[in-house]
Amino acid sequence: MPHVVVAMDSHLLTGLQSLSRAFELAMADAAESAGRLAMSALKVARRDEMLLTQGLLRQQAGSCIGRFEQSLKSQWDPAQSRPKLSLNTDWDELSLVEEEAVDQLVVADRIGMALSHHCEWELRAVEAFTASLLGDPSAGPDKNPFRPAMVARALLAAVDSLTDQTGMRQTLSEELTRALALRMPTCYTEIAATYRTQGLRAQDLRAVTEPGGLRGGGGHHSRPMAMDPPESSHAPISGPGGLTVPGGLGPQGSSSHGGPYGAAMLGHVGPQVMGLLRQLHIGQAAPVLSPMALGDAGLPLPTNLIQQHSTELHQAASTPLDHMVIDVVGGLFDAILSDPKVPPQMARLLARLQLPVLRAALGDTSFFSMRKHPVRRFVNRLASLACAYEDFSQDPGLGFLQRVAPLVEEIANGDFEKVKLYDEQLDALEAFVAEQNRLALQREGQDAAELLAKKEALARQTYQYQQELERALADLPLPDFLKRFLSRDWGPVIVHAATQAGDAEAQGMRRLGKELALSVLPKGGSPLRREFLSTLPVMVRAVNEGLDRVGSPEAVRKQLFVDLLPIHAESLKQPALSPLDHNLLVKRIEAAFGLAVPDEAAAARATATLDIDLEQVFGAAGAEAVGLLSEADVAWDGTVDIVLEADGAPEAGPLAAVDIAIDGLPAPEAPPVSRGAALFEQLEVGCVYRMNTGDSWRKVKLAHISQGRSFFIFSEGEKYPKTLTMTARMLKRLCESERLRAYESAQLLERATARARKQLAALLPPTTPVKA
Numbered sequence: 001m002p003h004v005v006v007a008m009d010s011h012l013l014t015g016l017q018s019l020s021r022a023f024e025l026a027m028a029d030a031a032e033s034a035g036r037l038a039m040s041a042l043k044v045a046r047r048d049e050m051l052l053t054q055g056l057l058r059q060q061a062g063s064c065i066g067r068f069e070q071s072l073k074s075q076w077d078p079a080q081s082r083p084k085l086s087l088n089t090d091w092d093e094l095s096l097v098e099e100e101a102v103d104q105l106v107v108a109d110r111i112g113m114a115l116s117h118h119c120e121w122e123l124r125a126v127e128a129f130t131a132s133l134l135g136d137p138s139a140g141p142d143k144n145p146f147r148p149a150m151v152a153r154a155l156l157a158a159v160d161s162l163t164d165q166t167g168m169r170q171t172l173s174e175e176l177t178r179a180l181a182l183r184m185p186t187c188y189t190e191i192a193a194t195y196r197t198q199g200l201r202a203q204d205l206r207a208v209t210e211p212g213g214l215r216g217g218g219g220h221h222s223r224p225m226a227m228d229p230p231e232s233s234h235a236p237i238s239g240p241g242g243l244t245v246p247g248g249l250g251p252q253g254s255s256s257h258g259g260p261y262g263a264a265m266l267g268h269v270g271p272q273v274m275g276l277l278r279q280l281h282i283g284q285a286a287p288v289l290s291p292m293a294l295g296d297a298g299l300p301l302p303t304n305l306i307q308q309h310s311t312e313l314h315q316a317a318s319t320p321l322d323h324m325v326i327d328v329v330g331g332l333f334d335a336i337l338s339d340p341k342v343p344p345q346m347a348r349l350l351a352r353l354q355l356p357v358l359r360a361a362l363g364d365t366s367f368f369s370m371r372k373h374p375v376r377r378f379v380n381r382l383a384s385l386a387c388a389y390e391d392f393s394q395d396p397g398l399g400f401l402q403r404v405a406p407l408v409e410e411i412a413n414g415d416f417e418k419v420k421l422y423d424e425q426l427d428a429l430e431a432f433v434a435e436q437n438r439l440a441l442q443r444e445g446q447d448a449a450e451l452l453a454k455k456e457a458l459a460r461q462t463y464q465y466q467q468e469l470e471r472a473l474a475d476l477p478l479p480d481f482l483k484r485f486l487s488r489d490w491g492p493v494i495v496h497a498a499t500q501a502g503d504a505e506a507q508g509m510r511r512l513g514k515e516l517a518l519s520v521l522p523k524g525g526s527p528l529r530r531e532f533l534s535t536l537p538v539m540v541r542a543v544n545e546g547l548d549r550v551g552s553p554e555a556v557r558k559q560l561f562v563d564l565l566p567i568h569a570e571s572l573k574q575p576a577l578s579p580l581d582h583n584l585l586v587k588r589i590e591a592a593f594g595l596a597v598p599d600e601a602a603a604a605r606a607t608a609t610l611d612i613d614l615e616q617v618f619g620a621a622g623a624e625a626v627g628l629l630s631e632a633d634v635a636w637d638g639t640v641d642i643v644l645e646a647d648g649a650p651e652a653g654p655l656a657a658v659d660i661a662i663d664g665l666p667a668p669e670a671p672p673v674s675r676g677a678a679l680f681e682q683l684e685v686g687c688v689y690r691m692n693t694g695d696s697w698r699k700v701k702l703a704h705i706s707q708g709r710s711f712f713i714f715s716e717g718e719k720y721p722k723t724l725t726m727t728a729r730m731l732k733r734l735c736e737s738e739r740l741r742a743y744e745s746a747q748l749l750e751r752a753t754a755r756a757r758k759q760l761a762a763l764l765p766p767t768t769p770v771k772a
Contacts, residue, residue, distance in 0.1 A: 011133055011200065015126075015146050015191050016072060020605055022187035023068050023155070024061070026180035031057040034175060053171055056162050062602070064158045071157035075150050104156065111152035111177050115184050122188035123148070128202035129195045146191060148184070155180065197681075199372070269363045272316040277355050280305055281412065287352060289409070294401040295393040297344050301337050302351040306330035306358055313358075322362060324664055329358045331756030332749065339383075339751060340645070341744055345401055346386035352412045353379060368753075369666035374422040376749055381426060381684075382408075383748035385433060388688045388701045390718045396436055397718075403432045433686040437703040440721060441713065448626050448723055449704045452711040458499060459710075460603040465595070466491040472592035477585070478517055481563045486513055489556055493546040498597040510593040512542050517589050520567045521582070522574035529572055536568075604708065626713075627723040629730060634693045640739060643690060643697055652745040660753040662760065671750040674742035680728075680735045683712070688743040691734070699743065700724060 031054045038050035057064070116123055127141045134143060141147065159172045196202070269277075284305070293299065306313065307330045314323050333354050337347055360375040361367045367376060382404060389397035407425040414421060441448050470487035490513050498506035516539065523529045540561070547557050576582065598606070623630070643651035657670045672682050683689075685705055690697045691714070703723075704713040710728050715721040726734075734740040746754070 011195065011198065012076065012145060014194050014198070016069060017605055017608065018187050018191045018194070019072065019146065019151060019154075020065055020069055021608065022183040023158070023180060024065055024605070026176060026183050027057050027061055027064065029179040029182070030172075030175040033179065049168070049171060052168065053175060056168075056172065057175075060162050064162055067161040068154045068158040071154035072150065075153065076145055107173070108149065108152045108156055111155060111173065112147075112149040114177050115148040115151055115181050118181060119185040119188050122185045122192070125192035125202070126188045126195075129192065129200050132200040132202075133195070146188070151180075151184075152177075201372075269359060270316070270318060272318075273313070273322070273362060274359070276309075276312060276316045277359055280309055281355050284352075287348070287405075287409070289405050291398055291402060294405060295345060295398045297392070299344075299348065301344060301347055304330060304333050304337060305354050306333060317362075321365075321664070325361050325365070326358065327760070328368070328662060328665070328753075328756055329354075329361050331759050332357075332752040334759075335752035335755040336383075336748060339748065341387060341751075342383050342748065343386050343389070343392060345392045346383065346404075349401070349404055349408050350379065350382060352408050356411055365666055368662070369668045371669050371672065374419050374426070378422045378426050380747040380749055381429065384684070384688075384744060385429070385686045387743050388686060396440065399436065400432075404429065430685075437685065437715075440715065441703060441723065448713055448725065449706070451626060452704075452706055452713070452725065456706055456708060456710050457600045457604070458495070460607045461499065461598055461600060462492045462495045464598045464603040464606050465495050468595050468598070469592065472595060473517075476517070476588060476592065479520060479563070479567055481560075482517065482520060482567075485556075485560050486517060489547065489552055489560075490516070492550045492552075494593075495597050496550050497546075506597070509546055512539065512546065514589050514593045515539055516543065517593075518586065520564070520571055521577065521585065522571050523576050524572055524574050526576040528576060532568075532572075608708065626725040629693065629724055629726040631730060631733070634734070634739070635695065636737070638695055640692055640737075641695075641697070643741065651741075655746040655750055655754055660750050660757065662753070662757055668753075671746050672742075674745050675735075675738050675740075677732070677736045679740065679742065680732050683731075689714075690741045690743055692739045693734075 034050045034054040034057065038047045038054065041047035041050060126146055127144050130139045130141065130144045131137050133139075133145070136143070155176055156173060159169050159176065162172060163169060192202075285302075288294075306326065310326060310330060313326045317323055317326060333351070336342065336350055339347070342350070357367075357375060357379065360373075364373075367373050370376065385400070389400060391397050392401055407429060411421060411425060438449065466487050469491045470483070473483045473487055476483065490509075494506060494509045494513065497509045515535075519532060519536070519539065521528075523532055543560075544557060577585065645651060654674050655671045657668055660668050660671060673679050683702055683705070685702055688699055688701045691700050692698075698716060700714040700716045702712065703715045704711075706712070712726055712728070712731050714724040714726075716724055731740065745751070
């Protein structure tokens with residue numbers, strides 16, 4: 001059964017794949033455990049039961065995993081591609097259910113408790129994403145689509161597909177439950193980590209009662225709240241608007257350590273400040289959004305409204321913390337409007353966000369500490385994407401500005417207190433950039449992204465089939481070099497024939513592999529000797545033709561025939577095996593080459609966490625067509641020179657958390673890295689990077705990342721772009737050797753914060769040293 005999930009939410013698909021991998025590993029663990037129990041069993045019946053359990057788990061693994069996935073998807077209501085939001089069945093209703101169904105519920109409940117026993121904290125981490133995953137702020141742990149109860153029901157469904165014997169079902173469920181329980185902590189940890197990487201927001205699901213009046217005197221509200229801060233932060237502090245709240249929580253329940261954004265608003269700001277912000281916005285000059293005006297670099301930059309009206313803003317605010325936030329945000333926009341990395345065309349658009357950013361910072365001080373704050377992410381992403389364009393007077397740069405301008409205006413002119421608006425604008429921006437990159441790659445005469453996806457799928461199928469064939473040949477009495485050749489070098493020939501030429505061609509390649517294996521068996525003094533001598537030239541020619549189809553190196557076949565020559569000579573001298581032994585060995589070899597080539601979904605699931613050399617699926621022509629960069633193309637022994645900026649100054653060094661920390665504001669998270677091995681995990685489509693593969697640095701733009709983060713497509717140049725493709729392994733090595741660096745030494749707001757911090761420090765009176 002093919003394990004393909006169609007029309008399913010990508011986040012659900014991610015969790016389903018993680019659960020399937022955990023279940024597959026648990027099946028392997030349970031099979032191995034059953035084998036050990038069989039060896040140590042004192043009773044014949046118990047030994048037979050364990051051997052049968054082991055056989056079922058190994059022989060029916062594919063269909064069992066398929067039934068497990070099917071059960072999960074049916075519980076999620078696949079017609080809507082969303083998990084069902086129904087509550088658990090009340091035990092009072094069980095009088096209407098048949099006795100067998102009651103037993104199933106009881107067993108599933110027991111298995112669910114066993115699965116959750118050792119993964120409480122990991123399960124909580126996944127439950128924190130339930131609201132974001134379902135798009136329902138009220139969703140709690142009982143609606144978590146990956147909760148142990150649902151996994152338990154899927155496990156029972158998988159067991160039912162293996163056998164209809166009650167005793168065997170109980171044994172299978174016990175062994176699988178024991179094995180899967182050990183895998184669940186890692187599985188839940190993987191799901192939570194993936195969701196954090198994908199940008200889903202985690203929030204604790206405990207309801208708290210807030211004081212009234214925080215939303216304009218609207219009474220009491222219950223909302224998801226962030227996890228409690230450390231004990232050291234439990235002392236009351238003053239928040240914006242003069243409110244005193246316990247535990248470091250500002251208005252609206254926002255934590256200074258970074259609160260959730262499930263709520264619709266960006267925290268509370270006093271009515272006087274909000275009124276003044278509205279007046280300042282109305283008084284702003286209306287921007288000119290014509291293509292000519294957007295692309296003109298010579299137009300003057302807008303003024304810093306916050307600095308210009310700092311006196312009125314200070315009078316409207318009522319606390320020292322508000323005054324400090326106003327000064328810091330004013331300093332941020334001073335730095336933003338004068339940042340040399342920000343094109344003036346983008347700087348004019350960013351200036352329209354002065355008041356929305358100030359409103360966000362006043363209402364939620366986690367704006368200064370959380371890298372993934374929605375407003376912070378939006379501003380940083382705009383600046384990073386703008387660095388990728390050289391000319392804004394024509395496409396693609398002008399098209400980018402024409403798409404960004406209405407997004408910015410919708411925030412500036414709308415109700416910019418709502419978090420959802422920033423997320424929607426960022427999503428629209430990401431979709432536009434992805435489409436623009438796709439069209440740019442297609443204009444070069446090929447769909448490189450689609451080609452790479454096919455190559456990646458073929459590489460994963462080949463790798464998985466090689467592993468399965470190697471295991472099947474491991475116990476056969478064949479020379480080691482031949483088993484290695486058949487699995488590593490002939491396996492790709494079979495996969496290529498099965499996926500490109502059809503079943504008939506694939507059967508021919510399987511038959512040829514079997515004949516090659518049989519050619520080394522003893523055959524002296526038998527009709528097999530004459531048959532072998534007559535068919536040897538044909539077999540050698542067919543092997544060469546098969547290896548040519550996959551571009552196998554000449555050295556591989558030469559070494560094969562060198563190793564085969566003495567083995568064949570010896571096989572002609574040794575007496576042939578008995579008919580029984582010969583037939584049994586033939587059956588085993590036929591069984592090994594009878595293995596089916598795994599489909600794309602199964603291969604992707606099995607190899608998802610493996611570092612595969614994907615360059616093996618490219619021939620010379622294919623590699624040249626997509627601009628594949630190999631290790632041989634990089635001068636690794638060369639010296640990496642210092643990067644020089646446009647003004648001739650050396651590249652600024654990376655920022656640390658201490659460089660953007662401002663006394664009186666929450667401690668910030670460490671800025672994103674701009675170089676080193678960790679850069680690989682933070683690469684973003686649309687951003688520009690510096691690359692050095694020889695003796696100079698050049699500017700490249702990341703245009704596409706494959707679904708499994710296995711292939712990366714860069715483009716170099718804007719008017720006549722050149723495609724440059726590399727595998728994940730190659731790109732990691734470039735990052736580790738610091739031959740790939742971010743074009744920005746730090747993101748825009750981090751750079752601006754560092755400059756504002758220095759300016760604030762310069763305004764403070766110098767400290768007088770204490771005399772000894």
